[in-house]
Amino acid sequence: MTLSYVPGDTLAHRLDPRSKLCFQVAFAAAAYAYTTPRGLAALTVVAAGALIVAGGGPRSLWSYRFAFPFLLVAPLVAGGTLGDPWFRIDRAVETTLASYRVLLVLAVAAAYVRSTPVRDSRAALQRTVPGRFGVMAGVGVSLVFRFLPLLTRDLTSAREAIAARGGEQVAVHVRMRLVATAGINRAFERADRLGVALTARCFAWNPTLPRLAFGRFDGLVLAISAGLVVVAIV
Amino acid sequence: MVAVIDVRGVTCRCGGRNSDGVVAVNDVTLSIGDGEFVVLAGANGSGKTTLIRTFNGLVKPTSGHVSVNGRPVTDDLVAARQAVGMVFQDPRDQLVAATVGADVAFGPENLGCSHAEIDRRVREALAAVNLSGREADRIATLSGGERERVAIAGALAMEPDHLVCDEPFTGLDEPARRSVLDRLRVLHERGTGIVIVTHDLRDVFHLADRVVGLSDGRVVVDAPPAEAAESLSDIGVRVPERTVGDEVDNWTEPGR
Numbered sequence: 001m002t003l004s005y006v007p008g009d010t011l012a013h014r015l016d017p018r019s020k021l022c023f024q025v026a027f028a029a030a031a032y033a034y035t036t037p038r039g040l041a042a043l044t045v046v047a048a049g050a051l052i053v054a055g056g057g058p059r060s061l062w063s064y065r066f067a068f069p070f071l072l073v074a075p076l077v078a079g080g081t082l083g084d085p086w087f088r089i090d091r092a093v094e095t096t097l098a099s100y101r102v103l104l105v106l107a108v109a110a111a112y113v114r115s116t117p118v119r120d121s122r123a124a125l126q127r128t129v130p131g132r133f134g135v136m137a138g139v140g141v142s143l144v145f146r147f148l149p150l151l152t153r154d155l156t157s158a159r160e161a162i163a164a165r166g167g168e169q170v171a172v173h174v175r176m177r178l179v180a181t182a183g184i185n186r187a188f189e190r191a192d193r194l195g196v197a198l199t200a201r202c203f204a205w206n207p208t209l210p211r212l213a214f215g216r217f218d219g220l221v222l223a224i225s226a227g228l229v230v231v232a233i234v
Numbered sequence: 235m236v237a238v239i240d241v242r243g244v245t246c247r248c249g250g251r252n253s254d255g256v257v258a259v260n261d262v263t264l265s266i267g268d269g270e271f272v273v274l275a276g277a278n279g280s281g282k283t284t285l286i287r288t289f290n291g292l293v294k295p296t297s298g299h300v301s302v303n304g305r306p307v308t309d310d311l312v313a314a315r316q317a318v319g320m321v322f323q324d325p326r327d328q329l330v331a332a333t334v335g336a337d338v339a340f341g342p343e344n345l346g347c348s349h350a351e352i353d354r355r356v357r358e359a360l361a362a363v364n365l366s367g368r369e370a371d372r373i374a375t376l377s378g379g380e381r382e383r384v385a386i387a388g389a390l391a392m393e394p395d396h397l398v399c400d401e402p403f404t405g406l407d408e409p410a411r412r413s414v415l416d417r418l419r420v421l422h423e424r425g426t427g428i429v430i431v432t433h434d435l436r437d438v439f440h441l442a443d444r445v446v447g448l449s450d451g452r453v454v455v456d457a458p459p460a461e462a463a464e465s466l467s468d469i470g471v472r473v474p475e476r477t478v479g480d481e482v483d484n485w486t487e488p489g490r
Contacts, residue, residue, distance in 0.1 A: 005332040007370045117336055119343070146330050193327040200292055200320045201330075201388065202312050207343040208352060 003063030003110055004149045005117050011217060012054035012115035017124035019218040019225070020112050023050070026225035026232070027108045031101045033232035040100055046228075047107040054111035064106045071099040118145045123209035135205055143194075150190050151183075158182035238395050238427060239266040239289050239318065244298030246284050246451075258284040259295070260451035268395065271428045273438050273459070276448035277470030282431045283323070285448065286398050289429075290318040303395065316345065319389030321399040325381040334360070334376070334384050335369025341392040359387040363417050379410025383417060396427035403437055411437060434472040435459070447471060 079092030122138040241264040247255035259281040287293035288300045291307045300307045307314040322328040331337035342352045363383035403411045445462040447455035455465040463473045
């Protein structure tokens, strides 16, 4: 399953993407400021709420599974020492909390991606960040969101194609090499085809951006965001 | 008839430097008129896709000239791409948004149309392919035939003079083929020029005004379907059996 926009009529879908972006930034700031168990527990409630409001759930986080091994291994690496006592629990706990913090930020990001069309994200960035940087950021974000689902689908099909011809009997490192090679080849091909498709449809740096408008719930989200920023600073 | 797409002595080499690349299109001269239904037929590797991509500047010819509505394509690529709407062989290569409405709106947004104009174009393009009211549907949930129709709608939203479809029936089952074919027929009746690229003429034989046969990058036949049928079977194009040596009017499409 690839994380992408899911049409819907949830509260998160009705919010202006600018307030959702603001909330994301504020949440990340608060998460980085508060890594205590109590702080993270409070932020867990906020992150879970955001995901539920966007119509998502634990399954949405499965899209980030590529990050899980790193988040799980990080505390072991951090806790390990080269000499006596060989493993420091305090360091491992500290890194575990940091890993968990990343997971919470990913959950809020998942809520955003689920509830925000790519072109709305682009519009939000271009309207929030002035000048060329805003245009570049908007185009960059829209291309990444368009390209990643295609790329993950290609990798999945490469893996399936290898499995379909008995590839599962082959050693893991050989399979990894095969999938990586096929994946890189397909990524280049895919980038090429996406480029042609965008060109054929007159891709423009400054297209007509969708209408964005703050609604009554955006005020509430902006207030929560401001609260999170204050919490992070204080 | 006003020539909308005019191709003069076009040669395209690819896969190497100009002097030693493979010749995909070899000295092709072709004119496609306003509102014509033209089938570009040829076996795999005959240069069909490369040729149509010169129509809107996606491929730059090594030599020769392509003009659209009397204006060289290279002078105004946006105008050429607006005038020649292109539907790719695999719609998955073409659909760039998550939902039907967003994808169809992509072209008009890039053209800088107003919101009202974008809404109108999306509505009309979806109606033309019989997908009215499906704006919020996820592309990922659509069937192959529906994706093909969304891809056509995306091209139609640019309000092109000509719609160029690269192998539009590949991978579609019979109902989906009929649906796409029916939409193309309606569009043609409303005055949109249609160019279909295919190696199988059975679906479009009775609709085409003209068939252009390509072999090894060269035009080997350019004639009405009934006249072209015999030459086409020689270059690896599948034609309805009864049309070879028979009057086209006597041929009845199977299953219709």
